[in-house]
Amino acid sequence: MSESTRHYHDDMYPDMELARAYVPIQIYDMSYRPAVALSKGTFFPELYRPYMVKNPY
Amino acid sequence: MHEYQYKLLRDIMALDFTILELALYLDTHPRDKKALKDHNEYVRERKKLKEIYEEKYGPLTLAETSEYPWRYIADPWPWEIKY
Numbered sequence: 001m002s003e004s005t006r007h008y009h010d011d012m013y014p015d016m017e018l019a020r021a022y023v024p025i026q027i028y029d030m031s032y033r034p035a036v037a038l039s040k041g042t043f044f045p046e047l048y049r050p051y052m053v054k055n056p057y
Numbered sequence: 058m059h060e061y062q063y064k065l066l067r068d069i070m071a072l073d074f075t076i077l078e079l080a081l082y083l084d085t086h087p088r089d090k091k092a093l094k095d096h097n098e099y100v101r102e103r104k105k106l107k108e109i110y111e112e113k114y115g116p117l118t119l120a121e122t123s124e125y126p127w128r129y130i131a132d133p134w135p136w137e138i139k140y
Contacts, residue, residue, distance in 0.1 A: 025085075025086075026082065026085075026086075028082055028086065028089055028091060028092045031095070034068070034071035034072050034074065034075040034099065035067065035068070035071045037071065037074060037075050037078065038070060038071040038074045038075075042078065043074070043075050043078035043079065044078070044082075
């Protein structure tokens with residue numbers, strides 16, 4: 001690919017194309033209890049990804 | 058509003074959320090037997106709690122019968138409940 005047609009760093013992501021979204025197939029195994037799921041915002045522990053608010057001080 | 062009524066409401070909301078989560082998973086995994094079994098169990102549990110709640114405290118939705126007088130307005134509105 002010539003420099004003029006490069007629109008992203010393809011050397012950093014050799015197997016990926018620009019603007020392709022992907023979702024790996026999930027395998028259901030463990031789960032939270034319903035009350036815990038409601039408070040965490042997901043029933044699936046593997047999808048629990050809380051935003052960490054960092055205190056700058 | 059009694060503590061038991063809050064507890065039932067919270068449990069029903071948690072089950073509603075769980076049922077929705079498993080339904081979304083089942084949309085893409087319709088042959089996952091464990092997910093389907095768990096979904097059905099949570100639905101049955103939810104149905105049971107809904108019956109207990111409505112028997113004691115009145116309708117959860119408009120699509121239920123009501124005693125006299127109209128029960129639907131007897132409870133606090135959702136935004137008035139402090140969970």
